[in-house]
């Protein structure tokens with residue numbers, strides 16, 4: 194099959210365009226390795242914070258017919274603990290590992306990014322868009338001016354490719370993309386989840402312990418496709434949001450994404466989803482007599 198599925202995003206060469214989205218699986222090196230064996234083109238780590246954090250009390254996830262609302266609260270081991278895991282994953286894996294950096298201030302994000310780089314990450318993704326953790330994500334990355342400051346500082350602390358993960362909860366995602374690119378981002382990941390809520394009518398109370406969470410899965414795919422469409426003219430884009438089969442992945446590539454992130458579908462379909470989608474894409478490309486590189490952006494007008 195060779196070059197049929199190969200692509201490149203933000204300077205990362207990928208054997209296929211399918212990338213594990215941030216936060217969906219645990220962070221152990223053995224799990225990341227399993228994702229490689231399942232056929233992914235690259236993996237993204239869960240967002241790593243400077244210090245260990247417990248996250249929220251259960252319930253942290255609500256499953257709906259059209260998607261998922263989660264408010265995990267960014268549980269994670271902290272950068273010190275994760276460095277070892279990442280170094281081990283890097284020594285055992287061949288596909289690129291994208292380290293997702295978070296924090297409450299630009300300086301904290303930059304500190305985590307530098308240490309992820311030193312531990313072996315091939316690229317950094319700034320989580321500038323988590324919608325449900327106070328002081329993080331959205332709160333430090335939802336306006337062009339806050340993004341400029343954040344991206345500038347992180348850019349100064351790393352040499353590897355830098356991606357910025359954007360929120361769709363803005364009147365103008367393109368201006369967030371432009372602020373990121375002008376401040377040194379090599380690529381954009383679009384999109385993170387949308388703020389959402391679910392109330393149990395029998396219990397007459399919100400289901401999530403945090404009350405509000407982030408919506409992912411099929412419901413947000415059209416928002417992701419539109420975001421990719423708006424961002425692809427200014428940067429490389431990893432299209433993410435609701436991809437569950439090869440058609441969804443093809444749609445994002447046609448909108449201009451150079452690669453496609455997969456999150457919620459792993460929770461519903463398991464890791465087999467990578468092979469299922471890459472096989473489906475291969476058949477589609479052969480039928481259309483195109484490579485992935487030739488497909489990218491072909492559905493824009």
Ligand SMILES: Cc1cc2nc3c(=O)[nH]c(=O)nc-3n(C[C@H](O)[C@H](O)[C@H](O)COP(=O)(O)O)c2cc1C
Pocket residue numbers: 214215216217239240261263265267293320323358384385386408409410411413433434435436454455456457458
């Ligand atoms: C349970 C869960 C945890 C997530 N954790 C993170 C995270 O740590 N960092 C991040 O940038 N995005 C996180 N996300 C967002 C996903 O990476 C992705 O952007 C979003 O879910 C849309 O893609 P999907 O519909 O394929 O899941 C999380 C999503 C879910 C469902």
